[in-house]
Amino acid sequence: MMVSRLKNREQGTGNREQNVHLRVRCVATGAAMMVLLLIAGCRQDMQNQPKIRSQRGSELFADHRGARPQVANTVARGQLREDSYFYTGVIQAADGYREEKNEMPFPVTLDVLKRGQERFNIYCSPCHSRVGNGLGEIVQRGYKPAANYHDQVRLSQPISHYFYVMTHGYGAMPDYSAQLTPVDRWAVAAYIRALQLSQAAKVEDVPSGVPVRSLKEIAQEKHLPEGFAEPWTLPATAVQALPNDMKQGNPALAPTGPADLKITIPQSKPATAAAK
Numbered sequence: 001m002m003v004s005r006l007k008n009r010e011q012g013t014g015n016r017e018q019n020v021h022l023r024v025r026c027v028a029t030g031a032a033m034m035v036l037l038l039i040a041g042c043r044q045d046m047q048n049q050p051k052i053r054s055q056r057g058s059e060l061f062a063d064h065r066g067a068r069p070q071v072a073n074t075v076a077r078g079q080l081r082e083d084s085y086f087y088t089g090v091i092q093a094a095d096g097y098r099e100e101k102n103e104m105p106f107p108v109t110l111d112v113l114k115r116g117q118e119r120f121n122i123y124c125s126p127c128h129s130r131v132g133n134g135l136g137e138i139v140q141r142g143y144k145p146a147a148n149y150h151d152q153v154r155l156s157q158p159i160s161h162y163f164y165v166m167t168h169g170y171g172a173m174p175d176y177s178a179q180l181t182p183v184d185r186w187a188v189a190a191y192i193r194a195l196q197l198s199q200a201a202k203v204e205d206v207p208s209g210v211p212v213r214s215l216k217e218i219a220q221e222k223h224l225p226e227g228f229a230e231p232w233t234l235p236a237t238a239v240q241a242l243p244n245d246m247k248q249g250n251p252a253l254a255p256t257g258p259a260d261l262k263i264t265i266p267q268s269k270p271a272t273a274a275a276k
């Protein structure tokens with residue numbers, strides 16, 4: 001408005017009537033803005049409400065603490081975890097200590113196993129490999145060999161142990177409680193059992209009438225590289241951040257399982273020595 005007025009003056013083209021009109025409009029706008037500013041200044045916003053800021057004191061409570069302790073014998077909504085075995089994977093034994101159980105807290109259906117397989121392949125196979133021999137891609141590049149699910153120690157562990165390991169981590173293995181909900185952790189544990197069965201399966205285990213084909217045959221048919229279905233060891237190029245020392249109780253190097261397991265346990269020597 002001001003600009004157009006100036007322009008009018010400079011150019012000497014504006015007439016009186018127009019200028020008066022403009023002046024009236026300017027005064028009206030200015031007044032409206034003043035009113036708006038006044039209203040805004042008086043507003044009580046939500047940010048001004050009487051609330052407790054974290055870690056600050058409060059005059060409301062007798063102990064003057066703003067942060068309130070939990071009320072005894074109450075449970076927050078959505079945090080009632082009555083089935084503690086489902087959430088922890090352990091029960092309290094008679095002697096008061098925690099105990100793992102070889103029991104699923106809910107029935108295992110094909111859907112559960114499929115979900116477990118999917119989650120396992122995402123979160124566990126990078127280290128444990130898709131067959132669970134502990135020689136996944138990350139291990140091939142130098143991470144501490146992950147547990148081989150097919151060795152005697154892992155085969156004899158109760159199923160809830162796997163849940164417990166996923167919840168709390170184990171040695172060099174980080175925990176997966178943030179990535180996997182309890183129900184998913186159980187599904188993965190069930191799938192590990194399926195892997196253990198599948199890797200030690202014999203022809204007799206297959207129901208009669210179901211055709212059995214060798215992995216070699218399937219690999220050839222699908223034009224996969226030779227040795228695709230064979231067991232593998234750590235490549236000589238794998239960098240071992242930690243020495244593979246049996247005395248340290250490295251699970252991937254634990255004694256071999258049943259003789260018929262088609263899994264190769266890595267040598268207990270560092271890769272540099274093995275490369276010779």
Ligand code: HEC
Pocket residue numbers: 120123124125126127128138143144145146147161162165166170171172173174176188189249250251252
């Ligand atoms: C980053 C690599 C890595 C990933 C990913 C990983 N693990 Fe592990 N896992 C390990 C290593 C390494 C060990 C051996 C721990 C040690 O000896 O320090 C191990 C050990 C284990 C053990 C054996 C524990 C025992 O009592 O001997 C189980 C069971 C296991 N992992 C399950 C899982 C499951 C299930 C997942 C997926 C949710 C998973 N791991 C993902 C690296 C990994």
